[in-house]
Amino acid sequence: xxxxxxxxxxxxxxxxxxxxxxxxxxxxxxxxxxxxxxxxxxxxxxxxxxxxxxxxxxxxxxxxxxxxxxxxxxxxxxxxxxxxxxxxxxxxxxxxxxxxxxxxxxxxxxxxxxxxxxxxxxxxxxxxxxxxxxxxxxxxxxxxxxxxxxxxxxxxxxxxxxxxxxxxxxxxxxxxxxxxxxxxxxxxxxxxxxxxxxxxxxxxxxxxxxxxxxxxxxxxxxxxxxxxxxxxxxxxxxxxxxxxxxxxxxxxxxxxxxxxxxxxxxxxxxxxxxxxxxxxxxxxxxxxxxxxxxxxx
Amino acid sequence: xxxxxxxxxxxxxxxxxxxxxxxxxxxxxxxxxxxxxxxxxxxxxxxxxxxxxxxxxxxxxxxxxxxxxxxxxxxxxxxxxxxxxxxxxxxxxxxxxxxxxxxxxxxxxxxxxxxxxxxxxxxxxxxxxxxxxxxxxxxxxxxxxxxxxxxxxxxxxxxxxxxxxxxxxxxxxxxxxxxxxxxxxxxxxxxxxxxxxxxxxxxxxxxxxxxxxxxxxxxxxxxxxxxxxxxxxxxxxxxxxxxxxxxxxxxxxxxxxxxxxxxxxxxxxxxxxxxxxxxxxxxxxxxxxxxxxxxxxxxxxxxxxxxxxxxxxxxxxxxxxxxxxxxxxxxxxxxxxxxxxxxxxxxxxxxxxxxxxxxxxxxxxxxxxxxxxxxxxxxxxxxxxxxxxxxxxxxxxxxxxxxxxxxxxxxxxxxxxxxxxxxx
Numbered sequence: 001x002x003x004x005x006x007x008x009x010x011x012x013x014x015x016x017x018x019x020x021x022x023x024x025x026x027x028x029x030x031x032x033x034x035x036x037x038x039x040x041x042x043x044x045x046x047x048x049x050x051x052x053x054x055x056x057x058x059x060x061x062x063x064x065x066x067x068x069x070x071x072x073x074x075x076x077x078x079x080x081x082x083x084x085x086x087x088x089x090x091x092x093x094x095x096x097x098x099x100x101x102x103x104x105x106x107x108x109x110x111x112x113x114x115x116x117x118x119x120x121x122x123x124x125x126x127x128x129x130x131x132x133x134x135x136x137x138x139x140x141x142x143x144x145x146x147x148x149x150x151x152x153x154x155x156x157x158x159x160x161x162x163x164x165x166x167x168x169x170x171x172x173x174x175x176x177x178x179x180x181x182x183x184x185x186x187x188x189x190x191x192x193x194x195x196x197x198x199x200x201x202x203x204x205x206x207x208x209x210x211x212x213x214x215x216x217x218x219x220x221x222x223x224x225x226x227x228x229x230x231x232x233x234x235x236x237x238x239x240x241x242x243x244x245x246x247x248x249x250x251x252x253x254x255x256x257x258x259x260x261x262x263x264x265x266x267x268x269x270x271x272x273x274x275x276x277x278x279x280x281x282x283x284x285x286x287x288x289x290x291x292x293x294x295x296x297x
Numbered sequence: 298x299x300x301x302x303x304x305x306x307x308x309x310x311x312x313x314x315x316x317x318x319x320x321x322x323x324x325x326x327x328x329x330x331x332x333x334x335x336x337x338x339x340x341x342x343x344x345x346x347x348x349x350x351x352x353x354x355x356x357x358x359x360x361x362x363x364x365x366x367x368x369x370x371x372x373x374x375x376x377x378x379x380x381x382x383x384x385x386x387x388x389x390x391x392x393x394x395x396x397x398x399x400x401x402x403x404x405x406x407x408x409x410x411x412x413x414x415x416x417x418x419x420x421x422x423x424x425x426x427x428x429x430x431x432x433x434x435x436x437x438x439x440x441x442x443x444x445x446x447x448x449x450x451x452x453x454x455x456x457x458x459x460x461x462x463x464x465x466x467x468x469x470x471x472x473x474x475x476x477x478x479x480x481x482x483x484x485x486x487x488x489x490x491x492x493x494x495x496x497x498x499x500x501x502x503x504x505x506x507x508x509x510x511x512x513x514x515x516x517x518x519x520x521x522x523x524x525x526x527x528x529x530x531x532x533x534x535x536x537x538x539x540x541x542x543x544x545x546x547x548x549x550x551x552x553x554x555x556x557x558x559x560x561x562x563x564x565x566x567x568x569x570x571x572x573x574x575x576x577x578x579x580x581x582x583x584x585x586x587x588x589x590x591x592x593x594x595x596x597x598x599x600x601x602x603x604x605x606x607x608x609x610x611x612x613x614x615x616x617x618x619x620x621x622x623x624x625x626x627x628x629x630x631x632x633x634x635x636x637x638x639x640x641x642x643x644x645x646x647x648x649x650x651x652x653x654x655x656x657x658x659x660x661x662x663x664x665x666x667x668x669x670x671x672x673x674x675x676x677x678x679x680x681x682x683x684x685x686x687x688x689x690x691x692x693x694x695x696x697x698x699x700x701x702x703x704x705x706x707x708x709x710x711x712x713x714x715x716x717x718x719x720x721x
Contacts, residue, residue: 055553077555085553091546108554152550 005032008068008160008191009054015062015215016049023049024060025215031160036182036192038202040282041212042290047195050212051164054193055085068159081110084158084190088165090145091152092137098148099124099133102155109156116155123151126181143174150181154190161185163194167201179205203282213290227280230288236278237261242271314631322635329642332654345373346436349392349404349428352376356412358452362425365447366405372443375401393428396505398692399679402433402651403440415452422499430505432513432678433651441500448498513678515649516588521673522646524580525666526637528573528612533633535569536616540626548718558715566613566708573609581605591677596689600676604693607700608669614707615665621714640664665703672696 009031016024024046031037041047052058054065056074065072070079092101102120111119124130127147137145146166154161166182167175179201186192196202202209203223211219211226219226234250237258241247251257254277265272278284309316350366352359367374377384378391387395392404406426414423425444429437539561542548551561581601584590591597619636623629641647643657644666650658661667675693684692 057549057552081555087546087550087553089546089549091550093547094545105550105554108551108556110555153553 005034007031007066008033008035009193010066011050011054011063012066013063014050014053014060014065016053016058016060022215024053024063026063026217027212027215028063028217029210029220031191031193033159033191034186034189035208036186036194036206038206038209039193039195039212040199040202040209040286044214045212046215047212048164049215051085051162051193051195054162055083056080081156082159084153084156084161086150086153086161086163086166088168090149092145092149094138095136097134097136098129098140098144101137101148101152105152106155111156119155119157123155126184127151128177141174143170143177146170146174147178147181150178154185158190160191160193163192165195165197167196167198175201199282199286209282211286211289218289219285223282223285226282226285230285231280234280236280236284238276238278239265239272240274241265242273314628317631317635322638325635325639329639332657345371346403346439347373347375347401348440349387349395349401350374350376351387351389351392351404351406353389353409354407354411358412358415359407361451362407362444362447365451366443369443369447371439393505396428396430397679397681399430399432399675402430402436404428405440405444419499424499424501427500427502428505429502430513430679432674435651437502441502444500445498452498514589514591516584517590517677518649518670518674520580520584520588520590521670522641522649522666524577525608525612525644525669526641526646527580528576528609529615529637529640529665530633531576532569532573532612532616533619533629533637534616535572536565536613536618536620537623537626537629539565539617539620540623540629543718544626552718558719559712562617562708562711562715566610566617566704566711569613569616570606570609570704573612574605577605577609594682596680596682596684596686597676599686600680600689600693601673603690603697604669604672604676604700607672607697607704608665610704611665611669611700611707614704614711618707618711618714621711621717641666643667645670665700668696668699668703672700 007030011027011029014024014027015022027046027050029037029039039047039050049058053060053074054067054072056072056076059074067079068082072078072080093104096104099120102123103116106116106119121130124133127144127150129144129148129151132140132144137148140148146169150163150166163182167178170178182192182194182205194202194206208222209219209226210217219229221229231250234252235254237249237251237254239247239249249261251261258277262272348366350363352363363374363376366372375395376386378387389406392401392406395401396404404427406428408423408426411423411425414421416422427437427441427444429440431437539548542551548561552558581590581592585592592601619633620629623632641664643660644664645653645661646666650661650667650670653661661670672693675696680689680692
């Protein structure tokens, strides 16, 4: 990603406290035009507060937020009309059809008349729900609801789309379909910011990764950059002993160091039940930076 | 089993709504109905009846009658016009207007030559006129009865003098010592005491409505009373959709669009007001079709539209306000049951206001039901067909203004409370 590209989102020194809890403590990152950015972090890291601040639902104590070069101010629509926000919950009206839901949310986002009709038809085709458009949402599967949930946020063709856990709770096929949809949006020029707990998803689908912890940005870069900054070229050897212990070792030269490691265990009388060599990946980076597995957090 | 009992007790103890519905609401209701129906400490069960009083005779006897009537706990006399400056006595036209407009249910008129004609002979007496509105079935018989009671207290000496004159005319005259003895005050009082309560003053009752006018229809009262009570329940339920949307996440989603909280509240309020208007309209149309509610006249239709619109706006605002006060749908259900039932009992939706004690007339002014029912009764019961439309509409200005102002206050409060859903 060229740094000469235009920044569509800039978060500078964002701070926010809720009573005694400091939710954001200097969060800082940016998003380039057409980029897919993953926002990662353990629970309580500040992801949701950051997303809510960008959505205009949280007023920062300190710092600033910019969208397309203009300041974002809570309670004012202004440039925020260029933003599409997909909430984590399925926020749809169950008693209405898919088509009716799209019409309602399209109107609320300022889309009218022929444009609305075209956009709704586009959204139905895009989500693969054209055949089910006239059915009530209550009869949709989880994956269909998720797709409609995303579509309802992009009817006004926003430049930047924020997605909070867009694939949570869906089966692998639906997940694949959702990513296909998001890639189409990116291909049309939209920038995507998404929070996720799926590290493999962030690793394979996003251009850049920002990791938050304790309300701070602790890492920001492409996967390769993050690996270099943290675990480097090392591999992780995970050994499961017969007495149930899990032991981890960082090794640089696997061919030379692994036999020595195994001999050492044998000399100590430790019987190895299983062994894994883990290539440097996002999970290793995350573990290195936060000291926790994402699913443990 | 003991564990199950323990579990149920903890659940009940921690559910304040269930607790209040189980123990507080029944006691509140019992108290309200006990007070209305007169079970409170043996005190007076009904309110003093306001009575307009016109004295065309201005005689010693008419003044004595008025003094006696003023001593009655059950009556509240109005002798003067409600004008600033020096007090002016009511005229016959004033009294008629007061009854017709519902300000008082009854007027008592002492005719000219009342004292001069007062005698044992009913035929010779100039009758006291009781103008009444059949809309209040309690007031007329009560006032007529109290008027007879006042006659014995006010005029025993007049009665005796009249009797002596009749005796002299048809039989024989008393001697001077006998006349002197009869004229003593204590004899008059003794005579009064011995007469008991049988009446001897000539009373004519006149319904203020002309023969062409329909008598007031009690179904109208209940269409208004029951209609408003259920309107409030519906509006609170509808207002609860805000909480439903909050729980479902759609409110948050709406607030992420171009739509702000003020627009959300105003949109909901307006829709529920229209729904409420339709709801009350159906109630009255049903009343018109089945119970002869007199809806289809220009005056009544216009008045109905105005009062119904104001009532629906206030009720809708009330529903939205309660929804912003409550934290969950369950809490709203409990809160609204208590508030709407108590308001309805105090405001006259359950028991007609004319049988309520006086202080409850005042408490009803703190309820939407009370103001709405007053507005509807002014249209259907206390209208004057001779009035022009403008004058007719001006008669309901107070009720409509209070309801509209309530709607505004409810909305402003709801907007402030809705900050909890706003930017953190």
